Amino acid sequence: MRVVTISATYGTAGSQIGPAVAERLGVPFVDRAIPSAVAQELGCTLEEALAHDDRAEHGLGRLLSGAMRLPTVTFGGVDMYVPGAMPHAPEEFVRAAERMLKDMADEQGGVFLGRAGAAVLADRPGALHVRLDAPVKRRIRQTATLSGIGEREARKIIEDNDRARVAYVRHFYRIDPADPCQYHLVVDSTTIPVPTCVELIVTAAEALD
Template identity: 85%
Template sequence: MRVVTISATYGTAGHLIGPAVAERLGVPFVDRAIPSAVAQELGCSLEEALAHDDRAEHGLGRLLSGAMRLPTVTFGGVDMYVPGVLPLAPEEFVRRTERTMKQTANQTGGVFLGRAGAVVLADYPGALHVRLDAPLKRRIAQTATLSEVSEKEARHTIEDNDRARTAYVRHFYRVDPAEPCQYQLAVDSTLIPVPVCVEVIVTAAEALD
């Protein structure tokens, strides 16, 4: 089974590259489907699983819950449990998400966008772990173009997303998502065109067979 994990900072076109790589490799693209599967397992709707709750605790909890205000379908942001919404601890929601990811990798393979995939699937044989990143200025410009928003709005969204994603990975996995040793391939997808990024990733994934 081919497995590719993609850690994409906001504004690096992960929402375009991930599905294209999955199609080329003939495996599922796994993004929003993960929390959907967890919500189904818990017997609640995805909206209930991801709904913002004003009772979210201050500090880290509020920072992490802020990730749910980001457009996760478009850019692969962090989806997670907010205290007060589901009858289980955040750690349990993350654990079930990890289990779903591992089951999917074993059963069908897949291209996994976000959710600390490089950590969760670090020991999966033959997996390719990819980091999409770029300087803030170019991510702002690309976000403004793709989302048709002002650069000021784009900067605010990127900064919120960066804080939330980094807090999520550091809190639950004690690692920095920007640490290069977690990945076999790092690509600046604000300079390299999306089709070329896709080709590079597919070629690298096939080389690991």
């Protein structure tokens, strides 16, 4: 079964490229299914699972990005590492997401967007790891154009997302998500058209068979 992980900075059309690659490869596109599966496994609400998810609008990464400067990382005003302070520790959500990712890769394959997939599935034979990235200026222009917002607002969204996602990956995996050595393919999807990006990724995934 084919497995592709995609690490996409904000403004690089990951949510367009991922599903298109999955359709071409005949495997599921796995994004929103992860927090739902985590909620079911841990017996919590979907909202609680999303609060700890790096892909969610208000996920753990957002909170980590602001808290990483502090001596202790806080979550919702409570020290994340105080036993019993929360029904589930953030680490529990992240490890559950890892299990879901690995189980889905084993059972059905798929195209996995975000959640440090390249790190979680680094040792999986035949998995293709892709990074979508581009200079901030081009990501700002693309975000402003696609979302119909001003460039100042687009810049703030991108900077907030970049800080959050980098904090999430560094905190839980001690790696830099921008390090190209983690990926087989790094593509600038603000310059290369989306259909061509899809074709590149599909071709590379098929070459690993």
